[in-house]
Amino acid sequence: MTVIEANAPGKLFIAGEYAVVTPGHPSILVALDQFITVSLEEADTQGTIRSGQFGGMPIPWTRQEDQLVIDQRENPFIYITEAVKMTERYIKEQGIPLSFFHLSVKSELDNASGKKYGLGSSGAVTVATIKALLLFYHIEPDFELVYKLAALAHLSVKSNGSFGDIAASAYGGWIAYACFDREWVLEQMEAMAFSELLKTLWPKLMIKPLTPPANLRLLIGWTGSPASTTHLVDRVNDVREDIDDFYKTFLASSRDCVNGMIQAFEKGDMQLIQAGIRQNRNLLHQLTAHTGVVIETPALTQLCDLAEKNLGAAKSSGAGGGDCGIVIIDRQSGIIPLISEWEKVGIMNLPLHVYTNAKTAKAIEWKEA
Known part of the structure; x- marks a missing residue:
């Protein structure tokens, strides 16, 4: 069977911390060349999720009314499962039938003993999961689409962050970033079609690639x-x-x-x-x-x-x-x-380097009316 793989880099904030959780307030982040890799392989009637961070044991999942379902008593994969739910909501609106799959995660964002460096593993695993799923369903993982699906997945678990780690993992390189208006997005999730929300300009959101000086x-x-x-x-x-x-x-x-x-x-x-x-x-x-x-x-x-x-x-x-x-x-x-x-x-x-995406990303920049 064909195995689909996608990865997402870790990140660090360079400037703008704390202020960035307030919509419209700018920050600067950078993506780094340490990655989380997500692999997907088609399954028959039940899927599994596996990660070395949780002992490598596969945890089974199934579907109820086309929704991924995992026993919450066994679920350490909240960002992955929410990423799947958001992405498959989009997939269904494209008229594509859903499949089962085995999903596995490998991470370079911790050290050998499992200590975290603070490189944004929750954002990276969300982005990598969404990219792998889109490829699995034969959809091009566009920068903005991946970012928005990942942000919605984090909103669904009531994250108090800025989602800047998601932007850095989705776009790569150096970026200027400002968080969107959360309340507006949550309201529009109820008011408009999901695919339409993903295409719409979100108030206050800015994701702008930056080029550092050569020196x-x-x-x-x-x-x-x-x-x-x-x-x-x-x-x-x-x-x-x-x-x-x-x-x-x-x-x-x-x-x-x-x-x-x-x-x-x-x-x-x-x-x-x-x-x-x-x-x-x-x-x-x-x-x-x-x-x-x-x-x-x-x-x-x-x-x-x-x-x-x-x-x-x-x-x-x-x-x-x-x-x-x-x-x-x-x-x-x-x-x-x-x-x-x-x-x-x-x-x-930490002997890390800036990770720059091979493709050029188009900037998103909110202009006040």
Whole structure:
């Protein structure tokens, strides 16, 4: 039998964290050359889902009224099953009959002992599943279609994130990203045909490929301490009303900072990008001061301060609280001294590179009426 394979890269946030969960507020992300691969093989009357992350044991699934059904007591695959449901809803509207299949997942986004680097595995596995399913049903996995199906799958499990990890995994490379208006999308899911919603421009959504300056080098340091994005974002959300005046200022400052960085990418201005990284780090320090949520841990502070000492501009990546820090540095600067100093304090340099899709993606950019 023919086996269909599709993969999706991991990601890191470069700038705009926390503000990006508010619709229309920009961020910058990058896709990395570590992947989740999803394989599909046609089955007869019952399918299975298998992943090495959960012991490699196949978990069976069946259908009821054309919907994938898995015993919830046995389901560690919530993002996969929701990705299947959303994609097959689209498939059915194309008049294509549904099939059974065996689905397996392989991940490079954790280390050998299973520790997570914070590279966005839930977004990547959702994107890879959708791409594999579309290919299985002989539909071209268009960038925007894959992103929107994956975003809807995450909405269905009430994700509190920005879906930026999905955009990076779907599009690859460097991207500027702003989250769509969730309430509008949820309302339209009830009001319009599913296929029509997927074709419609979503308010506030921006996904714009960026070209980095030729002399820009990205370094990634891992602190060895994993963090929960969901938990940290929840904690900030819990106190937002109490710090309303500050948070409005934070959102406006983050928007100005990231928009300035996007313009710097467009101009190829390395120094302006570095200045934006430093400004964004300072904004996150202010957010910690007002919320009590520790974004830059002592290990991340060491990572950043050592990078600054070695001519790089550095900050935490994503929700912080552990995981990775990123450094933007000139390619002509020597990085061996920095990596050596990191090693002495227990910070691991992750030898990852930017993953760029072979196909060119069309930008999505919301313009206010």
